[in-house]
Amino acid sequence: MRIGSAASAVARLQPILADKLAAGGLRDLFEKVELPLTVVLGEMEANGFLVDTAVLAGLAKELEQQLAGILDEIYRKAGTEFNVNSPKQLSEVLFEKLKLAPIRKTKTGYSTDEDVLTQLALQHELPAEILNYRSLSKLKSTYVDALPLLVHAETGRLHTSLNQTVTATGRLSSSEPNLQNIPVKGEWGGRIREAFVADPGAVLLSADYNQIEPRILAHLSQDPVLIGAFVRGDDIHAATAAEIFSSPVAQITTDMRRVAKTVNFGIIYGISPYGLSAQLGISQQEAKKYIEAYFTRFQGVKTFLDRTIAEAKQNGYVTTMLGRRRPIPELRSGDPTQQGFGQRMAMNTPIQGTAADVIKLAMLAVSRRLVAEGATAKMILQVHDELIFEMAETEVERVRKIVVEEMERAVSLAVPLKVDVGVGKNWRQAHP
């Protein structure tokens, strides 16, 4: 791509108007967003993410020791030695040797996943040790041991592939290595993120959209109650709890907020009494009551989701704000299970896909502003609702302003878009 002429400099400063794009449909989506974004993605891949392999090497030693100790304890509690990484062998120990009651079946046997082991932990000491072993083993094999092997010999950095033609919703995916699933939870997650660093003299800046999917739901549905909550700047889960439980926000407990947060996630995933009941560990009858209470208060959301499913059935596809389409043939299936799949896809895709549209527009806008203003900051990663940049410490404040401004005004919705920013020498510190 040739750059630098006066004409192209002006062209790069033309904002992309989302409403115009939406009217233009698929061709504009491709020509105005996806094609130019390939250039930005190529730059990000080339920029790469610096990883301090000495930090990872230290973690590997610590984890090795921890795992050895846990393994001893597992063998003691099981009364036998076996391959803990083998669900088949673990299943024999739990359900045959120890006679614990199976919770759920898989295609080939009894499930031993996290949910199952958490329930079994109420009856025996072994499952909790297995869970502990599994979580640390996952971090060691997938991240601490694997990532250093992918550091590029010449740049000394990790260069992921940012794929734009993989997902069904319009999100990016990241592979070889996947840098969109780097651990964040818990002590060890934080310590792994400390290995993702800025160059000496530089810092990382992370900017993420606050509650982008519920905000997009508010916009797409035009629900006045949901819009009101975001316009006032309310805590959305507490506000949802207040509606569901018909109670003042001041009287919302931690537990009520937790339920409301799960309901909000459920709505975005394509709600069903079964799914919500499994997630909250309650009966389907109780889950159904929460869903009914939600839709009584947020009638605009109910109408929107019903209309989205009906249109999807009629058209054979759903669309995002910028006109991206996802075919949903499952909706015309005779199989009720397949129809259920189709309904949840129909509810989720416009929300998840519009969020993907928004951050893509933001990436183009930020990229253009950084060039236009002569900033040397580099965009190095996108994690669905988060953008990560690396820059000289001297230009942090200027870049922070540009990034927040361009992300928040990437599109104009019925509710404000809010961006949180963090800065630091490593990804843990920079995470807002």
Next chain:
DNA sequence: GAACTCACG
């Protein structure tokens, strides 16, 4: 290569 599990948003 399928199955299972689990890391992220």
Next chain:
DNA sequence: ACGTACGTGAGTTCT
């Protein structure tokens, strides 16, 4: 009676 929360990528085991 039964069952799946949405979207991904990768490591390990086993066929």
